[in-house]
Amino acid sequence: MKQDKYTEKLTYRIRSMEQLTAAAWSMVIECPDVAAKAVPGQFVNLLPDGGFTLRRPISICGIDKNAGTLRIVFEVRGKGTKALSELRAGDTVNMLAPLGHGFTLPGQDARVILVGGGIGTPPMLPLAQYSGAKAVVISGFRNRDAVILQDDFAAAGAKTILCTDDGSAGRFGLVTLPLEEEIKAEKPALICACGPLPMLKATAALAETYEIPCQVSLEERMGCGIGACLVCACRTKDANGDEQYTHVCKNGPVFNAQEVIW
Amino acid sequence: MADLSVNICGIPFKNPVIPASGVFGYGREYEQFYDLSRLGGIATKGTTGTKRTGNLSPRVAETTMGMLNSVGLQNPGIDAFIEKELPHLLACDTVILANIAGSTAEECAEVAAKLDKTDVHMIELNISCPNVKLGGAAFGTSCTAAAQVTKAVRAATKKPLCVKLSPNVTSITEIAKAVEAEGADALSLINTLLGMRIDLRTRRPILHNNMGGFSGPAVFPVAVRMVWQVANAVSLPVIGMGGVASGEDAAEMLMAGASAVQVGTAIVQDPYAPLRIIDELNDWLDSNHIATAAELTGSVKPW
Numbered sequence: 001m002k003q004d005k006y007t008e009k010l011t012y013r014i015r016s017m018e019q020l021t022a023a024a025w026s027m028v029i030e031c032p033d034v035a036a037k038a039v040p041g042q043f044v045n046l047l048p049d050g051g052f053t054l055r056r057p058i059s060i061c062g063i064d065k066n067a068g069t070l071r072i073v074f075e076v077r078g079k080g081t082k083a084l085s086e087l088r089a090g091d092t093v094n095m096l097a098p099l100g101h102g103f104t105l106p107g108q109d110a111r112v113i114l115v116g117g118g119i120g121t122p123p124m125l126p127l128a129q130y131s132g133a134k135a136v137v138i139s140g141f142r143n144r145d146a147v148i149l150q151d152d153f154a155a156a157g158a159k160t161i162l163c164t165d166d167g168s169a170g171r172f173g174l175v176t177l178p179l180e181e182e183i184k185a186e187k188p189a190l191i192c193a194c195g196p197l198p199m200l201k202a203t204a205a206l207a208e209t210y211e212i213p214c215q216v217s218l219e220e221r222m223g224c225g226i227g228a229c230l231v232c233a234c235r236t237k238d239a240n241g242d243e244q245y246t247h248v249c250k251n252g253p254v255f256n257a258q259e260v261i262w
Numbered sequence: 263m264a265d266l267s268v269n270i271c272g273i274p275f276k277n278p279v280i281p282a283s284g285v286f287g288y289g290r291e292y293e294q295f296y297d298l299s300r301l302g303g304i305a306t307k308g309t310t311g312t313k314r315t316g317n318l319s320p321r322v323a324e325t326t327m328g329m330l331n332s333v334g335l336q337n338p339g340i341d342a343f344i345e346k347e348l349p350h351l352l353a354c355d356t357v358i359l360a361n362i363a364g365s366t367a368e369e370c371a372e373v374a375a376k377l378d379k380t381d382v383h384m385i386e387l388n389i390s391c392p393n394v395k396l397g398g399a400a401f402g403t404s405c406t407a408a409a410q411v412t413k414a415v416r417a418a419t420k421k422p423l424c425v426k427l428s429p430n431v432t433s434i435t436e437i438a439k440a441v442e443a444e445g446a447d448a449l450s451l452i453n454t455l456l457g458m459r460i461d462l463r464t465r466r467p468i469l470h471n472n473m474g475g476f477s478g479p480a481v482f483p484v485a486v487r488m489v490w491q492v493a494n495a496v497s498l499p500v501i502g503m504g505g506v507a508s509g510e511d512a513a514e515m516l517m518a519g520a521s522a523v524q525v526g527t528a529i530v531q532d533p534y535a536p537l538r539i540i541d542e543l544n545d546w547l548d549s550n551h552i553a554t555a556a557e558l559t560g561s562v563k564p565w
Contacts, residue, residue, distance in 0.1 A: 004538060004541075006532070006534035006537060006538045007532075007534075009534065010532070010534075047531065047532070051326075051327060052324065053324050053325070053327065053328055053329045053478050053479075053527060053530075053531055054322070054324045054329060054530070054531065055531065080324075094532075096533070220319050220320065221319065221320040221321070221322045221323070221468075222322070223285075223322050223329070223331070223530045224285065224291070224529070224530045224533070226291045226292075226294075226533070227287065227291050228285060228286055228287035228291040228292065229284065229285050229287075229322075229331070229333070229530050230284075230287070230307075230316065230321070230333050230336050231319075231320075231321040231322035231331055231333055232319065232321070232322070233316060233317075233318075233319045233321055233333075233336070234319060243315075244315065245315045245316055245336060250291075
């Protein structure tokens with residue numbers, strides 16, 4: 001995109017870029033105005049260079065208000081995220097942020113269980129940093145080569161439980177097994193989850209069984225990212241229990257699990 | 263500084279750049295970025311007689327230099343629009359084009375009659391939405407149906423009536439003439455082209471509705487061609503749209519015969535797109551020593 005006074009408002013410098021796995025990248029963006037406002041669970045909408053029409057929504061993995069930076073971790077899924085992965089420290093990126101409705105957290109002394117699946121794991125990190133030793137992070141990946149952020153969760157002081165689909169790292173199997181064990185060990189004040197839809201659905205079902213508040217971060221193909229174009233619709237229930245379409249970019253990405261029509 | 267003002271159906275616009283219906287909601291989301299009074303006008307989200315929930319997701323797919331959408335006219339209904347959104351829009355000091363749609367000519371007329379009692383500046387009748395089963399493009403792809411719905415809405419309102427045309431037709435000029443004959447005051451075109459993308463891995467269409475409306479820079483030459491054809495076929499003012507993403511695109515659309523342009527997909531990508539297009543159009547006019555935007559309209563010199 002041609003640089004002008006309008007694109008300047010959305011242009012931010014990349015402080016660092018790190019490859020975490022074959023597909024996953026970590027990017028730290030210098031954006032003091034955005035970092036000052038951002039809350040866990042919100043996302044950024046990045047426009048890759050190279051003639052792409054749509055921005056790529058990516059959840060926020062780190063908010064450093066003192067340094068004035070945001071960290072995002074994303075996976076190369078197609079040409080747009082490939083282009084983003086080729087950016088390096090010192091390059092700039094066109095970003096709309098912070099966007100969306102984030103997590104609503106209990107006090108720091110409350111026990112929370114954070115459930116992440118694959119590239120849905122990154123938005124759990126700011127929550128783990130907030131709750132520290134009161135947080136249990138259960139994250140699941142396809143195999144050991146896809147595992148990310150375990151050291152970051154440990155550094156936050158959280159209890160970490162790693163699962164893989166093939167047992168090549170951590171526990172063999174789905175995140176819902178350790179989730180139920182942790183619920184039984186001590187009922188948490190809140191469960192937060194982000195990841196594949198079947199994982200979210202199973203997590204929400206367990207939360208309902210044990211009567212625990214649950215917030216889930218949803219994903220949908222997105223357009224403007226600010227609630228105007230109405231493409232990223234998801235089915236939710238309104239206050240009367242009637243079905244409605246709300247929008248992942250504005251009403252979400254974080255919803256109370258009970259609102260979501262699975 | 264060129265004179266960017268234009269006049270359509272007796273309504274003065276401070277500049278010829280209008281966010282298109284569908285990408286701009288009812289304007290509120292864009293106020294965090296700039297004062298809406300800087301816009302030439304706002305074409306509001308297509309609004310129907312009663313609330314509509316729209317289509318299942320996914321509703322969007324990227325294409326080379328464009329996108330597909332299949333929102334399906336999600337809107338809160340005309341009563342909620344008039345009560346909750348219109349007063350705020352009318353206070354924005356810009357021209358408000360209320361985009362309306364319906365499953366039947368009667369529904370469209372009923373919506374227009376309700377708007378007739380408000381201070382909205384212009385009604386844009388959508389007879390071209392490709393994403394709904396009833397009404398929508400079913401009106402806009404037959405001369406008889408286009409004439410019938412225009413006649414019904416014309417009878418329901420004295421507001422300036424702009425009819426938004428579908429490009430998914432054999433001859434857009436025939437539709438334009440049919441609509442002109444029933445009392446339309448202006449035409450806007452083009453709505454989106456019907457398109458489709460398939461996910462190679464799942465072999466499923468990316469859009470849950472299978473097909474959707476194609477827009478963005480890729481459709482710009484089609485839009486310029488149709489605006490030129492229609493402007494030459496009728497004596498009504500034309501609002502041109504379809505892939506306009508720069509001031510030079512706007513100038514080209516005006517030369518083809520448009521009195522103003524609407525901007526859609528460019529705003530989905532960048533909220534500042536309309537302001538950039540206004541600035542670039544002004545710069546282009548200045549650097550070419552052209553005093554007014556209005557004199558560009560229809561100034562193409564065909565071979």
